[in-house]
Amino acid sequence: MAAAKVATLQSAAGTLAGVSQSKLLDRKIHAAPLNLRRSLFVPSFEAKHNGMGRSKQATRGGGVRAALAESPAKPEAAASQNGAVSEGDNCFGVFCLTYDPTKEEKPKTWKKTLRIAVSGAAGQISNHLLFKIAAGEVFGQDQPIALNLLGSSRSREALEGVAMELEDSLFPLLREVSIGVEPMQVFRDADWALLIGAKPRGPGMERSDLLELNGQIFADQGKALNAVANKDVKVLVVGNPCNTNALICMENAPDIPKKNFHALTRLDENRAKCQLALKAGVWYDAVTNMTIWGNHSTTQVPDFVNAKIYGHPVKDVIKDTHWLENDFTPAIQTRGGKLIKKWGRSSAASTAVSIADAIKSLVTPTPEGDWFSSGVWSEGNPYGIAQDLVFSLPCRSEGDGNYEVVSGLEIDAWLRERIQKSEEELQAEKNCVKHLFGEFGGVCDLPFGDTLLPGEQ
Numbered sequence: 001m002a003a004a005k006v007a008t009l010q011s012a013a014g015t016l017a018g019v020s021q022s023k024l025l026d027r028k029i030h031a032a033p034l035n036l037r038r039s040l041f042v043p044s045f046e047a048k049h050n051g052m053g054r055s056k057q058a059t060r061g062g063g064v065r066a067a068l069a070e071s072p073a074k075p076e077a078a079a080s081q082n083g084a085v086s087e088g089d090n091c092f093g094v095f096c097l098t099y100d101p102t103k104e105e106k107p108k109t110w111k112k113t114l115r116i117a118v119s120g121a122a123g124q125i126s127n128h129l130l131f132k133i134a135a136g137e138v139f140g141q142d143q144p145i146a147l148n149l150l151g152s153s154r155s156r157e158a159l160e161g162v163a164m165e166l167e168d169s170l171f172p173l174l175r176e177v178s179i180g181v182e183p184m185q186v187f188r189d190a191d192w193a194l195l196i197g198a199k200p201r202g203p204g205m206e207r208s209d210l211l212e213l214n215g216q217i218f219a220d221q222g223k224a225l226n227a228v229a230n231k232d233v234k235v236l237v238v239g240n241p242c243n244t245n246a247l248i249c250m251e252n253a254p255d256i257p258k259k260n261f262h263a264l265t266r267l268d269e270n271r272a273k274c275q276l277a278l279k280a281g282v283w284y285d286a287v288t289n290m291t292i293w294g295n296h297s298t299t300q301v302p303d304f305v306n307a308k309i310y311g312h313p314v315k316d317v318i319k320d321t322h323w324l325e326n327d328f329t330p331a332i333q334t335r336g337g338k339l340i341k342k343w344g345r346s347s348a349a350s351t352a353v354s355i356a357d358a359i360k361s362l363v364t365p366t367p368e369g370d371w372f373s374s375g376v377w378s379e380g381n382p383y384g385i386a387q388d389l390v391f392s393l394p395c396r397s398e399g400d401g402n403y404e405v406v407s408g409l410e411i412d413a414w415l416r417e418r419i420q421k422s423e424e425e426l427q428a429e430k431n432c433v434k435h436l437f438g439e440f441g442g443v444c445d446l447p448f449g450d451t452l453l454p455g456e457q
């Protein structure tokens with residue numbers, strides 16, 4: 001089986017980019033016939049697992065090849081032994097081709113393939129993000145990638161379209177693509193899970209309805225991650241309301257360390273840096289130490305008290321406190337909604353960029369003295385915030401995928417009051433969804449009437 005894994009690492013896309021046509025013919029590599037390719041799409045989880053009796057390693061992408069060689073169960077299996085096409089459960093098109101790695105001209109000094117599961121893969125944000133990941137812009141130019149794409153039954157066809165575009169992009173680092181609609185299948189062995197897919201709030205829908213609807217999705221996905229993902233999988237929740245969805249997912253995945261769960265507040269951090277740079281008349285990279293506290297909602301607190309411009313406190317550079325409190329703060333809290341009014345849809349490209357930034361902040365060491373924001377498990381935080389929430393806090397990483405919360409930031413009265421409001425909001429959201437992780441007796445009573453996502457004004 002180890003040989004099968006190696007064969008998977010050496011699948012088609014990279015090799016196609018690196019060898020001549022004659023070499024390809026030497027290796028008897030040819031494109032999958034169209035009818036066979038189409039037959040590979042999204043078979044049901046039950047059919048594959050009950051019918052074929054394959055081992056876990058044998059159920060995806062190029063990895064299936066050796067299993068079929070051991071016990072050919074279908075006509076296609078014999079074909080795959082001859083080096084052309086192997087049938088993975090959900091592998092897509094060119095990503096079902098396998099190679100004999102010992103025949104590589106120059107074996108690549110690439111890292112072990114990283115398996116990234118992405119939900120909402122046929123949506124707007126993914127349409128930007130997947131291509132950045134596959135191009136090596138997120139995990140690095142020496143990091144081969146396997147993409148496991150999750151859609152819903154409604155977006156199944158669209159998911160095939162996404163996979164076709166990934167094929168046509170000839171990304172050398174993209175070694176496998178599989179698609180599916182079952183989290184239990186798509187999350188298998190995932191090293192990262194980027195949970196983007198969620199329902200938008202429909203007309204007349206209360207926020208509590210949205211919490212319930214999307215909460216159920218994230219409860220199911222948490223269970224699936226717990227059952228089949230890598231036990232050290234890093235999970236980044238983007239689908240809104242992302243903090244509470246991340247909490248639900250985390251609580252449904254008791255075998256995965258709670259510190260591995262994040263809710264995306266990096267877009268808010270980036271928006272805040274941009275507006276401070278604009279006001280100060282400096283370039284973005286002069287703005288550092290930017291914290292977003294709390295919820296990814298209109299109660300979030302962009303912290304101008306501790307942020308710096310060229311290493312100086314923001315307030316020493318921007319002396320207009322009225323602007324900081326009354327213009328800057330609501331501008332960040334409502335930026336998403338303003339953009340929707342202009343664009344007619346919510347931020348997708350900048351969200352994808354911020355997801356890439358959030359991941360890079362975990363896989364590269366944080367610059368000395370700086371920090372980044374992420375919605376993380378609040379347990380043990382040094383700011384007196386309730387212990388059992390997913391709350392955006394200042395974090396640092398050594399670049400190993402983990403982080404620590406930065407302590408010692410100044411929390412003045414202005415910040416304290418607003419951070420508390422965001423905390424109350426998250427506690428109220430938690431009360432609405434407690435039943436989704438087995439705690440009963442919660443009353444769904446959201447404060448301040450019906451609080452808003454950034455995109456909901």
Ligand SMILES: NC(=O)C1=CN([C@@H]2O[C@H](COP(=O)(O)OP(=O)(O)OC[C@H]3O[C@@H](n4cnc5c(N)ncnc54)[C@H](OP(=O)(O)O)[C@@H]3O)[C@@H](O)[C@H]2O)C=CC1
Nearest residue numbers: 120122123124125151152154155197198238239240264267
């Ligand atoms: N945290 C942040 O900073 C931000 C968060 N967001 C949030 O990100 C989410 C996605 O945004 P965007 O990409 O623009 O939305 P889209 O509507 O373009 O895409 C969402 C995708 O999710 C799919 N989906 C729905 N339910 C599920 C499910 N149960 N499992 C898997 N996939 C599912 C949808 O498929 P189908 O059509 O078949 O239902 C659709 O393809 C939204 O919740 C949005 O509010 C957006 C911007 C910033």
Ligand SMILES: O=C([O-])CC(=O)C(=O)O
Nearest residue numbers: 336346347453454455456
């Ligand atoms: O509300 C939305 O869907 C969009 C959103 O989160 C944002 O732009 O910050």
